[in-house]
Amino acid sequence: MSVLLSAQDLRLAFGGVKAADGINLDVMEREFLAIIGPNGAGKTTFINMTTGHLTPQGGSIRYEGKELLGMKPRAIVRLGIARSFQLPQLFTEHTVLENAAMAVAAREGAFSPFRPLLRPAFREEAEDLLNRFGLLPAADRRADALNEGTRKLTDIAMAVAMKPKLLLMDEPTSGVAAADKMAVVETLARVLRDAGVTAVFVEHDMDVVGRIADRVAVWGQGRIAALGPPGQILNDPVVQREVIGIRAGEVPHAAA
């Protein structure tokens, strides 16, 4: 397996807060890498830096050997890197189907002025995608009328519609009803594995991490505190005390 994404010595501070304090991480092709860690550890910040949303003050991020720093989010997307958001970022005046179709159209570069968005090919693909996520029943509902879990799934579906090579997901299962969670995760994992997608995802649910992650990176105060296979990391007493323990009863705060 070769390295797909390589972050070297990433640094970024917001005032006194060190959100990235020397991040070194290699993401291997086709692996599922889970990022865990307490609130404010800098997990979202890492995704934001990788996707061009934030510019680190130092270090480098290479994707297939190409430096990503200084590139606009748009340009990074075109390299095959997509993301989903901790707080779903949907087009709230559009239906779920239209949201998905927009992502399909964007991927096709088909921002044509005169052919309908919901042309048969796009509609079919969008419906197929929604079907895989169990979202078809909500296809015609407006995105601002959805519950948290459905919004989250739509957000992920839009990222998957981009057919990325590397997919970064920020807390994909938060807000998804506990009863549906595992089914959703299994589906997502299957869709991504089938497509040969490399996935990096921030996750607070250790069951989910244990089920689908190949490797786990533990974030703490802008650094990677531990990295290894889930069997080892999740059973590490320090990690259990400092990360998994802390999580109980915590309310995630907003940082999209």
Added chain:
Amino acid sequence: MNARLEILAGILGAAVLVLLAYAAPWLRFVLTIALAKGIMVLGILLLLRAGQVSFGHAMYVAIAAYSVAFIAPHMREALLLLPLAAVISAAAGLLIGLFVMRYREIFFGMLNLALSMVFYSLLEKLYTVTHGTDGIRLPVPTFLGRELAGASYEWAVFALALVLAACFAVVVRIYLAAPLGQALAGIKTREARLEFMGVPGRFVLLAAYVLSALMAGCGGTIIALTSRHVTPALAYWTASGELVFIAILGGAGSVLGAFLGAVVYELTRVYAAANLADAWQLILGSVLLLVILFAPGGLFGIAQGLLRRRKAA
């Protein structure tokens, strides 16, 4: 409202306009102006989709109208003046658009307003070129080389306005259903997501802005052809405000609403100016208030509601 019903309503509306223009000759002029304004309002509609309000769009109307006034003494063919003026207006829209695209919402609105006011003062102050507030009178243009006069000239301009209105209504309707048009609402609700899908929000808005300048230019050309007198007042901020007013009055969401709003507005204005000169502003303000409070879908929304109730009954 489904597409077929909308087409039907459009054709019906056009037929009513033709009948009105036929029955009452003095209405021909008023309805031509109304159609021209409807075309301009389509542009406002596009920008409203993106959550942006331009309070300076009359500038593009004036750019086209003055282009016609400057070119007409050398070349009087209406069917050449129209595309020339429209393209000049669209080119101005592209140039200015590249700059204003960086801004959103109140800044977008105010910047457009500021630019239009600068343009207005230029028209007013550069007397040697523009004849200031006196404006410029146009020679009578020809249609396909034919000299027309009186009623036949009026009919020709009216027909031109009607054809343009129909074409742009269809174009905008198709545009709004296409990804580029659908992405406009995406600018309003989640522009960051567009960027993260690899779609530049500024380009999406710029495309709509240029199209809106083009339509404002066509509207401005019709105004110039029909009044045959252009003055700086065309670019004054109240003229821009009027377009936004009509867009909201007609129903900001719909193509037909733009024309419904424009026709109702012009007819009311002419009537009020004749009979209630002092109360005109009062009527305008009250109507706008009522629409915003009780019928946010505008006149078109009201019409749709009535139709639905009819069907249900």
